[in-house]
Amino acid sequence: MRALRPLLLALGLAAAAAHGAGAQGGDTAPAEQAVGGLSQNRVSITAGFDGSEIFVFGAVRREAPVPQDAGPLDVVITVEGPTLPVTVRRKERVLGIWVNTDSVRIDEAPSFYAIASTGPLDQILSETARLRHRIGFDKAVRTVGARSQVEDPQSFLDAVVRIRLRNGLYNRQDDTVNLREETLFSTEVQLPANLVEGEYSARMYLVRDRQVQHLTQQVITVRKDGLERLxxxxxxxxxxxxxxxxxxxxxxxxxxxxxxxxxxxx
Amino acid sequence: MQIYLPIAEVSVNAFLLLGLGGMVGVLSGMFGVGGGFLMTPLLFFIGIPPAVAVATEANQIVASSFSGVLAHLRRRTVDLKMGGVLLVGGLAGSAAGVRIFALLREMGQVELLVTLSYVLFLGIIGGLMFFESLRAIRRSSKPGARPAPRRHHSWVHGLPLKMRFRQSQLYISAIPVLLIGAMVGVLAAIMGVGGGFIMVPAMIYILGMPTKVVVGTSLFQIIFVTGFTTLMHATQNYTVDAVLALLLLLGGVIGAQIGARIGVRLKAEQLRILLALMVLGVCGKLAFDLVVQPTELYSLGPGGGH
Incomplete structure (x- = not known):
């Protein structure tokens, strides 16, 4: 993995250059575009599967030099598993014993969610940008519509994030994206052993002035294989x-x- | 060595599972209990989803009980006729239990009611067995004291539909036998256990069967009830994990053989007091967990219905 990294970076750079030469931009194309890649597009769950590590890398393609008055470039990388509804139950003391009482059905909660960035998320991105692109645990885990019967639905949403953080299914690390000369970026994402099958999407956001400038997406297929599949x-x-x-x-x-x-x- | 379980969808240590299977297998062979009442909570602790733990445990009990019953058959300590009558009640009870389980699951209360029934049944049975065997040991340690005569007439002997059970040296009504079988079947389906820990004392104290045929007969009946439960879980819930079952039963069948041999060497009273202590221990732990505030008040489940 470590030996592979420079090679992958070089490949990413070459790909970026090739793209730049090929596409003679449309008028609406943003000034900066991300071109991304993954160390692997498939994760096979076999008998010995004990988690996996995915290397996410990419480069920034530019038609023109960076404007002088623009703020610094930041990169946010998210990897998100299939989104499934989940029921959260809360225990309360009834007649001396702890019993499940209130429950909330949360319509959307990614089964896996990792965020890596070049800086603190709420500083490099505005609230509206996070809401629009659904970046951050508070934006990704949510209920649609307000038909909850409990007084404090937020504590149930928090519980999903807290429990999944503890299980390694959610992960947030500021300052773990490597950004070199505002051009090359990379990070590593740990996939734990308790993954569900499905299509995972890796998204790479280019951020300037607290706004998303460009976004590129790659798909990772997680599948059981071999005897496990049978x-x-x-x-x-x-x-x-x-x-x-x-x-x-x-x-x-x-x-x-x-x-x-x-x-x-x- | 970590191994990924295809149905449970978690990765666990293979040697841990082998060890757990072996330990529970020894108990199974010694006492004629399937060991599910210990194994099922242990599987929850190591992170196996409860639905998978309950279903897979049923399959593992089939293996260890079968291994144990073969040893008992050779020693002719299985009352096949008694086992057959118990089984008729058991299958009916198991079918009813699966319906109750599904109903409770919808209400999100299955965990609580499973725990409460554990505490209730383990507490009553463990307590009864403990004091009874303590009295028996005291009596036998007094020099010159006569062993207590077996009670020949209780309410069980007044019921109609009498049958002769030659191996158990009993001539009793089939009604209490069917009822015990049915009750154990219901509990087996709800609690994810074989039900031996209830059946063994019921056979000794209610039916008055001699201790030496109790263990083999209990194992014989458990094979069929848990086999039936495995098939139902496999076809209705898809929650039987073949890899998990294989690892548990590899340890389990070996353990059961060792346990059956230890069991022969111990006296009946010692055997009963040991089982009683273990039953009370599990009961105490479960009761403690119900009363003490859990560190995490929230739990996640699949978001099926509204």
């Missing part, structure tokens, strides 16, 4: 066969152990 699809598509096979394995193992021990005792 077991999973059998369980989903042929549940009866799968159940009978599980029973057969259990009975065979029980019988084998009994025979082995009988043999050992002789």
């Amino acid at each position: 077991i999973y699809t059998t369980a989903q598509e042929r549940p009866l066969l799968y159940g009978l096979l599980s029973l057969a394995v259990a009975l065979a193992a029980g019988w084998a152990a009994s025979e082995v021990f009988r043999f050992l005792r002789r």
Whole structure:
């Protein structure tokens, strides 16, 4: 991985240069565009899967030099897993024991969410820009419409973020994006072992004056593979066969152990 | 060595699972309990989703019980007729239990009611067994004291539909046997256990079966009830994890063989008092967790219905 990095950076740069030469810009094209890449577009979950590390890198393509009066360039990189609804329950003390009482169904919460940036998020991006692009835990985890029956729905949203931060599913690190001479940028994103399958999107935002100037997106496919895939699809598509096979394995193992021990005792 | 479980969708240490399986297997062989009442909470602790833990545990109990019952069959300590009658009640109870489980899950209260039923049943049974075996040990340690005569007439003996159970040396009504089977079946489905920890004392104290056939007969019946439960979980909830089950049962079947041999060497009273202490220990821990404020008051679940 470490040895690979300079090569990947070089490739990114070459790609950026090639793009720049090829596309003779339309009028509306922004002055600066991000061109990004990933160390891998596929994550295979196999028996030995214990998390993965993805290297996200890219370069800034410019038609003209940077204007003198523009603020410094910042880069924000997010990797977001499939968004699924989630039910949050809260315990309260009832008759001396702790019982689930209130619950809130949260319509949108990414199953995985990592944010890396060149600086503190709320300083380099305005509130409206974060809202518009849904950058940050508070913007990504939300309920649509106000039909919640509890007094403090915000504490339920906070709980999702807190629990997933603890499980390594959410991750926010300011100052972990490397930006070289306002041109080359890169960061590493840790994927934990408890991933769900699906399409993950890696987004790279170029930020100036607290506004998003340009955004590019790459897709990472997370999929079970090999034996893991076979077991999973059998369980989903042929549940009866799968159940009978599980029973057969259990009975065979029980019988084998009994025979082995009988043999050992002789 | 970390291994990724395809259905549970988490990565855990393979040796940890083998060790847990082995430990619970020893208990299974010694006491004729499936060990699910210990294993299911242990699986929650290491981060296996509860639905997967309950379903997979049923499959693992099939293996360790089968291994144990083979050893008992050879020693002729299984009352097949009694097991068959218990089983009829057990399957009916298990089918009812799965419906109750689904209902509670919708209400988000399944965790609480599972814990409460654990505390209630483990507390009552553990307490009863503990004091009874303590009394038995005191009696037998007094020199010259006669062993207490078995009570020959209780309410069980007044019911109709009598059957002869030759191996247990009993001539009793089939009604209490069917009821015990059904009750254990319901608990098996709701609590994700084989139900041996309830069946064993029920057979000793309610039916009056001799201790030496109790363990084998209990294991015999558990195989079928948990096998039925495994199939239902596999076809309805898709929550049986084959890799997890395999690791647990590898340890489990070996443990069960060792346990069956330790069990033969111990006296019946010692066996019962040990089981009673263990049952009370698990009960105490679960009750403690209910009363003490949890560090995280919130929990996440899949966001299915509204």
